[in-house]
Amino acid sequence: MQHRLLKWFHQNKRDLPWRTNPSWYKTFLSEIILQQTTVAQGLPYYQKFIQQYPDIKSLAKADEQSVLHLWAGLGYYSRARNMLKAARIIYTEHDGVFPQDYKTALALPGIGPYSAAAILSISYNLPHAVIDGNVIRVICRLYAIKEDTREKNTLNRIKKHATKLLDKKAPGDFNEAMMELGATTCTPRQPLCQSCPINRFCIAYKKNLVIKIPYKSKPAKKKKLINLVGVIKNKSQICIMRRPDSGLLAGMWEFPILEIRDWDNLDIHYDRFKSRFELTGQLGIISEEMRQIYSHIDLRFKGIILNTAKKSIHKNDYVDVKWVDFSELKNYAIHNAHKKIIAWLADQ
DNA sequence: AATGCGGGGAT
DNA sequence: ATCCCAGCATT
Structure with missing residues (x-):
């Protein structure tokens, strides 16, 4: 053999x-x-x-x-x-x-x-x-x-x-x-x-x-999550944040997010997003729904553009914040879901 | 033993 | 839409 x-x-x-x-x-x-x-x-x-x-x-x-x-x-x-x-x-x-x-x-x-x-x-x-x-x-x-x-x-x-x-x-x-x-x-x-x-x-x-053969039992069902992904802009600069060093997508950069239950009452989500990050600003366009399947999570998300006059922002659980030009985004370790957001922005 | 952790391809 | 693939660490 x-x-x-x-x-x-x-x-x-x-x-x-x-x-x-x-x-x-x-x-x-x-x-x-x-x-x-x-x-x-x-x-x-x-x-x-x-x-x-x-x-x-x-x-x-x-x-x-x-x-x-x-x-x-x-x-x-x-x-x-x-x-x-x-x-x-x-x-x-x-x-x-x-x-x-x-x-x-x-x-x-x-x-x-x-x-x-x-x-x-x-x-x-x-x-x-x-x-x-x-x-x-x-x-x-x-x-x-x-x-x-x-x-x-x-x-x-x-x-x-x-x-x-x-x-x-x-x-x-x-x-x-x-x-x-x-x-x-x-x-x-x-x-x-x-x-x-x-x-x-x-x-x-x-x-x-x-x-x-082989037989493999079914894995647990994936948890469904929905995210509002905020593309916060101050003039030409966009805000990105770095995730904590443990858990999902540890240490990766992304656009700040808000977890929501469904797409209803978008105005309320928008207000909650602003208060969560202690922002004021104007709501811009919102993207189509996008999707990313993780090993244990089925994530649906939309990008939402928000124009703000100030760069002061609350980090929440994130460990770092940066304001960068669109062209600089490629220099950061950004995970695939939010690379889809970048592709959407590039299309605008 | 069960759960958390990404992404992509075939059907 | 639903199937499938593929190890390590932590709890």
Whole structure:
């Protein structure tokens, strides 16, 4: 099994930038970026990061806002913040080299069981089996495991299989091969079982259960939220604020918002917005409804332009305030929902 | 064990 | 509109 898989991998692996002249740093960077993220989505970000921060020293010495700015749009922003923290620890406490044992790796911020196993196996050929979404799917099908993959019990079974299967001579290649197979052949919806190198070992394939496996229970329903997004203008300047360092979109810049229950009584919302930020001013145009789906929130929002004569403003829970020209907005780490507001403004 | 944390693509 | 994908940290 291992031999067939490895041979397939060597013949079919995708040509990805972290695979040419590999180093632990490239692996580290790519693995953090690819957490909860497809290669297609993460690739341009990897290119930007390796260009701007080519080695551990340059990353360790970067400031958080620069890293968040480069990360903006990719989501799960704590990954960026933790990656920076980890880089600083590696640089100052581990002589600038990624730790070579599992426990020490796991202690780094943002490095969990998956990333530790991935980096240690790929960079140092250490025998740790990775368990990611691809591996879960491949193993569930190989052994026709029908139980809910959200359950701890099921994951423990999968981990046992993965550890047993791991090729101890080439753990890095084996791990990459399993994930590559899951990403390109043993896919969720239309798996290419005919061209799978290990279909002869696959119980789900034999029993015609491939499309029913793996089973995953439904996640909780998303909470619905509605925001009024205030584009507060003083002459040519626009007000942006930075969110607190924890919680949703931590540390990111945005236009000040007001949470509302529905779109009725817009005049009242408008007054509440002004009193919340201790503003006076004239209401301008209001945008069409926009939408952003987060992992646990379904957000609908509209932009509303507000012209004010003064720059005094109340911060509320925000930690920083700036007045900038429209053209300067691109220099700030602004999350995707409010990039949609910027696109709307650009259209005016 | 459950929840919080983004974004995008396919159907 | 509704499905799906993908790890880590905190509670």
